[in-house]
Amino acid sequence: xxxxxxxxxxWLIHSSRSRMSTTILLITCLLTWAKCQENQSMTQExxxxxxxxxxxxxxHAYGSYMKYAYPADELMxxxxxxxxxxxxxxxxxxxDSLGKFSLTLIDTLDTxxxxxxxxxxxxxxxxxxxxxxxxxxxxxxxFETNIRVLGGLLGAHVMADLLRQRGxxxxxxxxxxxxxxxxxxxxxxxxxxxxxxxxxxxxxLRYGVLNPLSRTGxxxxxxxxxxxxxxxxxxxxxxxxxxxxxxxxxxxxxxVLWDRRQRGxxxxxxxxxxxxxxxxxxxxxxxxxxxxxxxxxxKAYILLxxxxxxxxxxxxxxxxxxxxxxxxxxxNVHMHNPTVSVRSWMDSLLAFFPGxxxxxxxxxxxxxxxxxxxxxxxxxxxxxxxxxxxxxxxxGQHLLRPEFAESTYYLYKxxxxxxxxxxxxSIVEKLNAYAxxxxxxxxxxxxxxxxxxxxxxxxxxxxxxxxxxxxxxxxTELPIDIDDYIxxxxxxxxxxxxxxxxxxCPGNDTVRDLTLSxxxxxxxxSHEEDLFTHSxxxxxxxxxxxxxxxxxxxxxxxxxTGVGRAFHPLPVREIELPLHDxxxxxxxxxxxxxxxxxxxxEVMAGEGRRQKxxxxxxxxxxxxxxxxxxxxxxxxxxxxxxxSPPYLGRTVLTAGPAxxxxxxTKQEHGVKGSIVKASPYTACGPIDNAQELEGxxxxxxxxxxxxxxxxxxxxxxxxxxVIFIDHREGxxxxxxxxxxxxxxxxxxxxxxxxLVFVFSREGAVLTAALEEHQNVDVLLLPKERQxxxxxxxxxxxxxxxxxxxxxxxxxxxxxxxxxxxxxLEKEQLLLKEEEEEELEHREQQxxxxxxxxxxxxxxxxxxxxxxxxxxxxxxxxNP
Numbered sequence: 001x002x003x004x005x006x007x008x009x010x011w012l013i014h015s016s017r018s019r020m021s022t023t024i025l026l027i028t029c030l031l032t033w034a035k036c037q038e039n040q041s042m043t044q045e046x047x048x049x050x051x052x053x054x055x056x057x058x059x060h061a062y063g064s065y066m067k068y069a070y071p072a073d074e075l076m077x078x079x080x081x082x083x084x085x086x087x088x089x090x091x092x093x094x095x096d097s098l099g100k101f102s103l104t105l106i107d108t109l110d111t112x113x114x115x116x117x118x119x120x121x122x123x124x125x126x127x128x129x130x131x132x133x134x135x136x137x138x139x140x141x142x143f144e145t146n147i148r149v150l151g152g153l154l155g156a157h158v159m160a161d162l163l164r165q166r167g168x169x170x171x172x173x174x175x176x177x178x179x180x181x182x183x184x185x186x187x188x189x190x191x192x193x194x195x196x197x198x199x200x201x202x203x204x205l206r207y208g209v210l211n212p213l214s215r216t217g218x219x220x221x222x223x224x225x226x227x228x229x230x231x232x233x234x235x236x237x238x239x240x241x242x243x244x245x246x247x248x249x250x251x252x253x254x255x256v257l258w259d260r261r262q263r264g265x266x267x268x269x270x271x272x273x274x275x276x277x278x279x280x281x282x283x284x285x286x287x288x289x290x291x292x293x294x295x296x297x298x299k300a301y302i303l304l305x306x307x308x309x310x311x312x313x314x315x316x317x318x319x320x321x322x323x324x325x326x327x328x329x330x331x332n333v334h335m336h337n338p339t340v341s342v343r344s345w346m347d348s349l350l351a352f353f354p355g356x357x358x359x360x361x362x363x364x365x366x367x368x369x370x371x372x373x374x375x376x377x378x379x380x381x382x383x384x385x386x387x388x389x390x391x392x393x394x395x396g397q398h399l400l401r402p403e404f405a406e407s408t409y410y411l412y413k414x415x416x417x418x419x420x421x422x423x424x425x426s427i428v429e430k431l432n433a434y435a436x437x438x439x440x441x442x443x444x445x446x447x448x449x450x451x452x453x454x455x456x457x458x459x460x461x462x463x464x465x466x467x468x469x470x471x472x473x474x475x476t477e478l479p480i481d482i483d484d485y486i487x488x489x490x491x492x493x494x495x496x497x498x499x500x501x502x503x504x505c506p507g508n509d510t511v512r513d514l515t516l517s518x519x520x521x522x523x524x525x526s527h528e529e530d531l532f533t534h535s536x537x538x539x540x541x542x543x544x545x546x547x548x549x550x551x552x553x554x555x556x557x558x559x560x561t562g563v564g565r566a567f568h569p570l571p572v573r574e575i576e577l578p579l580h581d582x583x584x585x586x587x588x589x590x591x592x593x594x595x596x597x598x599x600x601x602e603v604m605a606g607e608g609r610r611q612k613x614x615x616x617x618x619x620x621x622x623x624x625x626x627x628x629x630x631x632x633x634x635x636x637x638x639x640x641x642x643x644s645p646p647y648l649g650r651t652v653l654t655a656g657p658a659x660x661x662x663x664x665t666k667q668e669h670g671v672k673g674s675i676v677k678a679s680p681y682t683a684c685g686p687i688d689n690a691q692e693l694e695g696x697x698x699x700x701x702x703x704x705x706x707x708x709x710x711x712x713x714x715x716x717x718x719x720x721x722v723i724f725i726d727h728r729e730g731x732x733x734x735x736x737x738x739x740x741x742x743x744x745x746x747x748x749x750x751x752x753x754x755l756v757f758v759f760s761r762e763g764a765v766l767t768a769a770l771e772e773h774q775n776v777d778v779l780l781l782p783k784e785r786q787x788x789x790x791x792x793x794x795x796x797x798x799x800x801x802x803x804x805x806x807x808x809x810x811x812x813x814x815x816x817x818x819x820x821x822x823x824l825e826k827e828q829l830l831l832k833e834e835e836e837e838e839l840e841h842r843e844q845q846x847x848x849x850x851x852x853x854x855x856x857x858x859x860x861x862x863x864x865x866x867x868x869x870x871x872x873x874x875x876x877x878n879p
Contacts, residue, residue, distance in 0.1 A: 041418045042422070058115060060440065071132075073085065075456045076456075078453075084100070085099075092704055097148065099140040103458045106148070109159070113479060114479075115466075125177065134183055135206050150188070152462070153178075154236050185243075187203070192253070197255070198272065201219050218686055221272065221280045223271050229296050267319050268293070268316075270284065270285070285330065287347040291350065296489070297310075327369065353366075354366035355406050359410070367553045368557060370408070371557040376561060378426075379561045381447055384447050385397040396445070396736070397443070397728070400457065405467045424471045453731075635739060637655070638783060640655050643777050655738075661711060661753055677770065678698045682705065696720065701725055702727045722755050723778075725760065726757070
């Protein structure tokens, strides 16, 4: 077992009364491992150059925000101005992060300390205390406000308090940031006023949830991560302020999620009803919608020293590794039937998971998944928002997300392997090459085209630069001891000493005992078999006298996406395929795909190896040739055609189809109707204007929930079709490839209305038309069938009889109707068949004449040559 001084690592984790340092993170234990030097070594001078480059990039991004955007919430880097909610076009749920509280400034505060910009930090704290208000009449996301603003205030308070105690600066500081954090905490608390204890997803900062002026409180669903990612910030706030109400509410929400897990699989779903606690979306993964729930169970144990969180995490983790982890992939499954994958793509948010696996000490799958993600970035420059299991783009957007950099940092700290420094270097280079713009860094609208989006989210400054700077810095070069803190999901720093210096929230003994009991019942031997359940991982176990451990794992995934490798025909691969004895249907199906099956015992006969006779076990020989496919499946373009006055079909907007709902390709004349804007616009809650929507085509904004969920609500409201409009400002069909909308993992057979998707710029045409004319009729149909479009004519066959006659000669009594007249000189007349015969004849003649020269010289025949009996030289004069 790895030692820290005279004490084993498990002592550090389990001693709830001893000072917890980030050795709890398990990283410190691994740092004692001798550095694994591959051929990727990096000198201190190189690291310093890259670190200086990161500082310059941060200055460019933060300086641009302060110059062009402050006190707005975010910078619009293409417009070089601030994004103020209500003054810019609404982007749906994306804007729920904005509360008119200088979001980017607060989110960046403790990053300034980590980067040793202490003067800038003190100035930024003064601005925050002086300028920021938290009582604005605005509806915000509880989840985003918690992790970005409350977490930012707490992290900055901890830093300010530390600097004040050192006596070097911040002597004026009187816990103002903590007071602001407590005020914000109380403004978020009304969201927890539900019968279940699960919070509403949104809250009005001034009026709460159920107040008539709040403009919220109608939501019935929330995501698992939204409800389960409160405990770190709320518990820290309780222990710093002395008010236990915050920690109590966050714990209660976690208790509900734990209680509602699927007992057979120990998995949770993605979306849950906050009133009846029923799962709304039952797909389970580690990416969007669930990610930070798992992260906070593990980190709550580290921060608070409470075993209940570790027990829950370990049970969930075993289920993840059993059902979701398919190295190097992490695939969503159905929580009630976890052997079934519900989609063939992954989202970029799962990139945090290798870092969480490092915290648990499970390095092999962490290395595998991280390497897969790195190969995807090599292929597409950045991680697309979603990508398929074949590593093609599913959603091309890249929002400058930091999760891949986060896992890179954790793996480097765990292994000391300089390979991960090179990975970090590639992140830095690609950001500068493809995301840097004159006024900051811009999100990439589509990694395939490289187009930018006028967006720089606050997490870019809060997380990306923090992880990159730490990756290339030595501990002694930092202004704080980084091992004394744990990162929240937004990378804010909370001291692990909270578990010992501040009293815990009481009242969880019953829950803890129940959890331990459940653990023993469901998995009585797992903790005996799992070396890392309660202890810091042993270096001998992780790296059994093998310095190239990480490289050996990576090498098998080096050319996973095909990038960097010359093409070679794939060899025949063999797998065992168990089939039922009566499984002729799958056998024939495989044959139709070019896969031949031979009973294994027949193949193995005579190979010198003993094989048991196993019925229904086959060796599969792949005989189908694989061809290069397009990066995206072909999408049949649809259109929204405005047909009412004054448009009259002249305005045609390109649209994308859906993989579910009414198939417009089978509707001869499309679907016609007048358009009405849904309320709420995202259609993610109960529809307020159902009477107005009935019999009309609904306009709904993308985001906040799945397309299928929106479609069901609008269908129930009586809509006859839906046009979804992209919430990404400035997106358009000319610059962004079309895609097909997909369902939510559950059956979509109940959805029977037509659905199309238009990008932001095309959607603006629709909304502007609706505002100007109130009554706007549109037609939804495939592009090839749009009104007024030049359709492909069916071939018309004609029997044309040609008679060649002397000029002026016509049959007497010939019909005088539409006629075709050909005026051809006799000597120019040559019908096609005769022309081909003539050409063939000339070739034969030329060969014959060439051979005819008995003197050994070649003498081509001319038009005037005399024919011989053996050779017809000269043209055929017959007509």
